[in-house]
Amino acid sequence: MVNYPKGVHGVQSSVKNQIKAGKQSRRGLTFGKRGMGLEDEINAANDYYVANHLAVIYKKPTPVTIVKVDYPARSAAKITEAYFQKPSTTDYNGVYSGKYIDFDAKETKNKTSFPLKNVHEHQVQHLANIVSQGGVGFLLIKFTTLDETFLYPAPDLVDAWMRLDGHKSLSYDELKAKSYQVEAKLNPSMDYLNALDRYLEDLASGVRTDRPGRSNQASDGSVNGASGDANAGGPS
Secondary structure: OEEOOOOOOOOOOOOOOOOOOOOOOOOOOOOOOOOOOHHHHHHHHHHHHHHOOOOEEEEOOOOEEEEEEEEEEOOEEEEEEEEEOOOOOOOEEEEEOOEEEEEEEEEEOOOOEEEHHHOOHHHHHHHHHHHHOOOEEEEEEEEOOOOEEEEEEHHHHHHHHHHOOOOOEEEHHHHHHOOEEEOOOOOOOOOHHHHHHHHHHHHHHOOOOOOOOOOOEOOOOOEOOOOOOHHHOOOO
8 A cells, every 4th residue: 555645646959869860779679569558658768768878868766665564475575555755746857968858747538638637736846947947847648549649848838737727628739739749650669859859949949938928829829830730740
């Protein structure tokens, strides 16, 4: 049994991406997508990135306090009760292209919206703090029924959270317009660095801003002149 802290529930660019350029190491790892959840795909991609010297990104360990341990055998120990020491922030962090990266992974079965209740307020605050210090924060959101994954920048998350009071849902169309689609690949299946490259390029060129509520919008209401084409992979 794992006990959560109060208020937290257990539902829960000089350097380019060489994969995009086709410069793959022979020592790279090959991972199949079949039967893998979002976190499994991200973990596999991170292993690939490290093996090919593309990025150093890891899943954060969750600090727990062990309360009770059973020993069903002399050589085995089984943790039967533990407490989370504090609410978790985000799932992943590391370094890519000289920048500190921090993000969380979320999934939804909804086809038309993403419930903001899937994100905790302390996670939004954490990502806002990361961005304020010059880091790069975002969510990787997978619509499992549609089999589509998007890189949703932290500034837009903070803006949506404040605008919708953290309780409503963000429409699929708005999220897609403000995100960068992670295109399906074979090796690795979740090549999110490709989407991150596009986001970093837009930040560097001024197309995007790293401050909430200051996104440039086109006259037709689309964000940063983003195309509605699903293959566009976000603002261009």
